[in-house]
Amino acid sequence: MECVVEVEGAEKRYPGGVAAVNNVSLTAGRGIHVFLGPNGSGKSTLLSMIAGVLKPSAGRITVCGKDLWGPRGLDARKHIGYAPQDPPLRPLLTGYENLVRHALFRGLSLGEARRRARELLELVGLAGAADRKVGEYSGGMKRRLTVAIALVGDPDVVVLDEPSTGLDPTARRELWDIVVRLREEGRVVLLATHYADEAEALASKVYIMHRGVVAAQGTVAELKERYTPVSVILVEAKEAPPNPEEARSSLMLPGVEDVVVEGPVFRVYAARPNVVAPRVLEAMVGYGVEVRELRILEPSLEDVYFKVTGTTLRGEGVGG
Amino acid sequence: MAAKGPITAIVLGGLKELVRDKTSLFWILVFPVIMVLISGGLWANPNPRPTPVGVYVDDTSSGPFNATLVTMAMEETGMFEIKHYDSLQSMLDDIAEDGSPPLGLYFPQGFAANASSGMPASIVVYRVNVSELWVEVDQSKLLGFLSGMEDRVRLTILNYALPHAPPGYRGYLEALADPLKTRVEEVNTAREVSQAVIAGYMAISMVVVEALFIGLNVGASMIHEERESGGLRALLSSPVPSWAILAGYTLTTMVYIALAGLASVAAGFLIGAEYRGLTPGILAASAVMVVLAGLFTMGLGLLLAPLARSAKGANGLATAIAFPLMFLGGIWIPAWMLPEPFRTFAHYFPLSRLSDALKLMIVYGGTPLEALSMTPPVLVVAIIAVYAVGTITYRRMLSMMVEKA
Numbered sequence: 236m237e238c239v240v241e242v243e244g245a246e247k248r249y250p251g252g253v254a255a256v257n258n259v260s261l262t263a264g265r266g267i268h269v270f271l272g273p274n275g276s277g278k279s280t281l282l283s284m285i286a287g288v289l290k291p292s293a294g295r296i297t298v299c300g301k302d303l304w305g306p307r308g309l310d311a312r313k314h315i316g317y318a319p320q321d322p323p324l325r326p327l328l329t330g331y332e333n334l335v336r337h338a339l340f341r342g343l344s345l346g347e348a349r350r351r352a353r354e355l356l357e358l359v360g361l362a363g364a365a366d367r368k369v370g371e372y373s374g375g376m377k378r379r380l381t382v383a384i385a386l387v388g389d390p391d392v393v394v395l396d397e398p399s400t401g402l403d404p405t406a407r408r409e410l411w412d413i414v415v416r417l418r419e420e421g422r423v424v425l426l427a428t429h430y431a432d433e434a435e436a437l438a439s440k441v442y443i444m445h446r447g448v449v450a451a452q453g454t455v456a457e458l459k460e461r462y463t464p465v466s467v468i469l470v471e472a473k474e475a476p477p478n479p480e481e482a483r484s485s486l487m488l489p490g491v492e493d494v495v496v497e498g499p500v501f502r503v504y505a506a507r508p509n510v511v512a513p514r515v516l517e518a519m520v521g522y523g524v525e526v527r528e529l530r531i532l533e534p535s536l537e538d539v540y541f542k543v544t545g546t547t548l549r550g551e552g553v554g555g
Numbered sequence: 556m557a558a559k560g561p562i563t564a565i566v567l568g569g570l571k572e573l574v575r576d577k578t579s580l581f582w583i584l585v586f587p588v589i590m591v592l593i594s595g596g597l598w599a600n601p602n603p604r605p606t607p608v609g610v611y612v613d614d615t616s617s618g619p620f621n622a623t624l625v626t627m628a629m630e631e632t633g634m635f636e637i638k639h640y641d642s643l644q645s646m647l648d649d650i651a652e653d654g655s656p657p658l659g660l661y662f663p664q665g666f667a668a669n670a671s672s673g674m675p676a677s678i679v680v681y682r683v684n685v686s687e688l689w690v691e692v693d694q695s696k697l698l699g700f701l702s703g704m705e706d707r708v709r710l711t712i713l714n715y716a717l718p719h720a721p722p723g724y725r726g727y728l729e730a731l732a733d734p735l736k737t738r739v740e741e742v743n744t745a746r747e748v749s750q751a752v753i754a755g756y757m758a759i760s761m762v763v764v765e766a767l768f769i770g771l772n773v774g775a776s777m778i779h780e781e782r783e784s785g786g787l788r789a790l791l792s793s794p795v796p797s798w799a800i801l802a803g804y805t806l807t808t809m810v811y812i813a814l815a816g817l818a819s820v821a822a823g824f825l826i827g828a829e830y831r832g833l834t835p836g837i838l839a840a841s842a843v844m845v846v847l848a849g850l851f852t853m854g855l856g857l858l859l860a861p862l863a864r865s866a867k868g869a870n871g872l873a874t875a876i877a878f879p880l881m882f883l884g885g886i887w888i889p890a891w892m893l894p895e896p897f898r899t900f901a902h903y904f905p906l907s908r909l910s911d912a913l914k915l916m917i918v919y920g921g922t923p924l925e926a927l928s929m930t931p932p933v934l935v936v937a938i939i940a941v942y943a944v945g946t947i948t949y950r951r952m953l954s955m956m957v958e959k960a
């Protein structure tokens with residue numbers, strides 16, 4: 236039977252604060268489910284609840300048919316591997332020892348745990364550093380070890396919270412390869428990121444996280460189709476306009492769907508960019524903006540994110 | 556069994572971390588050794604100064620074995636510094652005023668005549684009424700001297716009397732001969748104080764002191780440490796029941812205490828401790844008592860955990876509580892030396908009872924049964940209750956952390 240993660244109306248309210256996660260429902264089967272959103276959008280809170288370390292204020296979460304917070308909660312956790320955003324590592328133990336420790340928590344025998352630890356260190360490219368104390372590891376190494384910890388129990392459901400933060404480009408590619416392999420092995424992967432390119436590269440399904448809710452969900456193609464059936468004219472000015480709101484409205488020309496101003500960068504959404512681009516340039520010069528560069532881009536997930544939430548993945552922006 | 560792996564993981568990890576963490580190593584292995592060596596060194600020569608002893612002679616009778624002979628013999632040993640008084644009252648006043656001299660020797664009327672003629676002769680030792688160890692030592696020195704003296708008197712009497720006695724009467728005479736009637740006034744105890752006993756006492760005390768420090772520290776800080784290192788998240792997302800985490804940490808505590816205990820006992824050897832009667836029975840009873848001590852202190856530590864916000868804070872709190880308990884709980888300093896109300900507190904304090912029971916067996920040669928009588932069921936129940944309430948506190952903290960993460 237295929238293992239599925241089901242979230243029904245999950246909610247997390249901290250005392251005195253707004254809901255960090257508000258009424259989220261989803262069903263995640265095999266594949267890579269990417270939760271895309273900037274800092275504070277509720278990704279970690281949601282994944283913590285799914286990983287079984289944070290109790291929802293309301294709602295129900297089941298993993299492989301077992302209620303995570305019910306009487307068989309420990310059973311449900313057997314199916315989960317979790318790489319939290321903050322690496323759960325003992326600095327005085329070596330990478331190898333940390334892995335063995337977690338393997339033992341997962342019920343492996345000492346012999347199995349040792350074998351599994353060596354195997355996973357190899358997988359995440361830490362075999363050379365296996366016997367060094369984790370306190371001496373770099374941030375990227377800790378991150379990779381944390382991913383290995385998530386895999387130690389051969390889980391059906393792998394929860395990875397910002398696994399690529401702090402990795403150099405090569406290590407990031409290698410991590411992506413591992414994640415793709417997890418999908419090919421038929422696992423359910425839940426991955427949080429604030430990188431649109433990571434979502435684009437990996438996601439079987441993207442969940443646009445915004446202020447604690449899933450604002451939109453679908454495959455990358457579906458989302459682009461739904462939210463940006465237009466291209467983007469990217470205009471980089473020499474400096475940011477003194478009044479972004481005014482600059483924005485001066486660019487809302489015929490044929491322009493929307494304009495987003497982020498510092499000196501203008502994103503102009505239009506169905507026929509080749510026709511609109513010269514007019515945009517003209518209008519900008521008229522408005523007194525010195526243009527440094529103009530490009531026509533295919534829409535990206537970043538644009539989708541903006542269209543859906545009105546904010547960018549780096550934080551709040553100005554625009555439609 | 557599902558919990559075996561997690562427990563192994565916690566204990567193995569704990570041991571490895573101990574070996575790599577210089578601070579923990581110090582407290583568990585170096586600190587007890589230093590404490591035992593220093594305190595044993597202090598005691599090794601318990602009283603180098605001559606003990607001041609006041610002497611008042613009320614005796615006008617005569618005989619070869621008289622007060623002058625006794626006091627001269629005392630001075631000759633170099634162990635005593637005699638101060639003569641011309642009235643009993645002035646001697647008692649000096650003792651009462653500031654305990655200087657702490658001891659007085661009173662030779663009543665008829666001492667010389669009686670002692671020299673084979674009649675029982677009375678002698679009174681006055682002792683300042685404070686529970687201070689030096690006084691104990693001084694007093695036992697004096698009593699030791701007097702009993703040596705008595706042996707010599709006895710021998711003289713026997714040698715004098717035996718030629719006149721029918722054959723076979725020697726035993727009867729020996730039994731009868733009790734020439735010196737020594738009476739000690741205002742005595743609290745007259746305990747045996749030898750280097751072997753002192754060293755043993757310190758070493759076994761240190762085992763319990765370590766149980767106090769380790770249990771409180773591990774119990775108070777474990778949940779904070781797991782949370783700060785992120786390990787709690789990993790544990791909560793794995794199929795490990797909370798009791799297994801607790802069992803792992805409790806076992807780790809026991810292993811730490813065992814290591815510290817071995818270090819203390821070994822340090823005791825270095826300063827000449829004699830451990831009497833290390834029979835399998837005593838070892839087993841001792842193990843049970845050390846485990847009880849560990850459960851008690853770990854339970855206390857778990858109760859302290861919610862009062863702290865971080866592992867560092869928890870360790871500070873645990874140490875702040877352990878230090879006074881070490882001195883005022885009747886563990887390191889014997890209960891009888893403590894002022895009220897600490898003496899009463901120590902009497903009911905489980906660690907003091909356990910430590911006394913351990914010393915009774917290991918230092919004073921008592922039997923396991925005698926030791927067990929010092930740890931009555933109510934004490935065991937109390938200890939287990941403290942641990943149980945501690946575990947409930949732990950579980951409540953854990954479920955609070957699941958709400959907040």
Ligand SMILES: Nc1ncnc2c1ncn2[C@@H]1O[C@H](COP(=O)(O)OP(=O)(O)O)[C@@H](O)[C@H]1O
Pocket residue numbers: 249252254255272273274275276277278279280281959960
């Ligand atoms: N323990 C906590 N107590 C109170 N508020 C919290 C706590 N953890 C997270 N939050 C708040 O919940 C919101 C979502 O945070 P988080 O899930 O960490 O977002 P993300 O992982 O997307 O950066 C944020 O506004 C954050 O400040």
Ligand SMILES: [Mg+2]
Pocket residue numbers: 275278279280320396397
């Ligand atoms: Mg996060």
